[in-house]
Amino acid sequence: MARTSETRGRVVEVALRLFREEGFQATTMRRIADEAGVSLGNAYYYFAGKDELVNELYMVIQRDHRERALQVLVHGGSLSENLAAVLHSGLDVMAPYHAFGGSFLQLALPTRSSSSPFSQESSDARSMAIDLMRTTLETSKQKVPASLNDVLPQLLWMIYMGVTLHWVTDSSDSQQRTRTLVDGLVPVVAKAVRLARLPVARGLVTDVAGLLKRMTSPEGLER
Structure with missing residues (x-):
């Protein structure tokens, strides 16, 4: 459970950083997953989009x-x-x-x-x-x-x-x-x-x- 929470938190942290630095439209779920070090499927497991x-x-x-x-x-x-x-x-x-x-x-x-x-x-x-x-x-x-x-x-x-x-x-x-x-x-x-x-x-x-x-x-x- 702790690792699950940690992974979810990392996805959120990376996503918000990319929103700030590159803008919402330019940020993709794939980019978020790559930067967070998780698979795209894992990113979609936590967030539908x-x-x-x-x-x-x-x-x-x-x-x-x-x-x-x-x-x-x-x-x-x-x-x-x-x-x-x-x-x-x-x-x-x-x-x-x-x-x-x-x-x-x-x-x-x-x-x-x-x-x-x-x-x-x-x-x-x-x-x-x-x-x-x-x-x-x-x-x-x-x-x-x-x-x-x-x-x-x-x-x-x-x-x-x-x-x-x-x-x-x-x-x-x-x-x-x-x-x-x-x-x-x-x-x-x-x-x-x-x-x-x-x-x-x-x-x-x-x-x-x-x-x-x-x-x-x-x-x-x-x-």
Whole structure:
């Protein structure tokens, strides 16, 4: 079992390196197998194709993102500052994969794609990302009504997805436009969270979260 896990990990490590260095389209399963020192059949034993390796990329990015984000979160800091730190750390983690952006869009945008951030196959990475947003809220001094504890982390994750989409299409040097977007966006989000404590806004947030839940559930994706 240990050798099986080691071989699978080597295939993932090589695939992600080739995605970074040569791009997704130029990387073949045969090249991955050769670089990993396994047979092509063995590579296909672990992954049916490159698309499945995209979900491994999600997990690697989310683990690295969480590790970096926890180092920059300030307990008792403002939500605006903490959210900015978390979003910027996410951009730092994704930076080596920017050339992969076009291929990512082709794979991830179809709602039935297993590589979609909303797919069942991406649920572990999605849960990890949402949990990081929950930690961001809990670490910040901004108080959130208990009734919104499950709602707001999901909505912050959706904002993170929007930032990621902008980053994928950002051709500015070092994706500086996306950095500017983050810096301008987080104060607005922090104000919206404060307003969410009001009963009238709380209902709206709950409605949006309900829609999000339907979008990310297997039943909703089948419609």
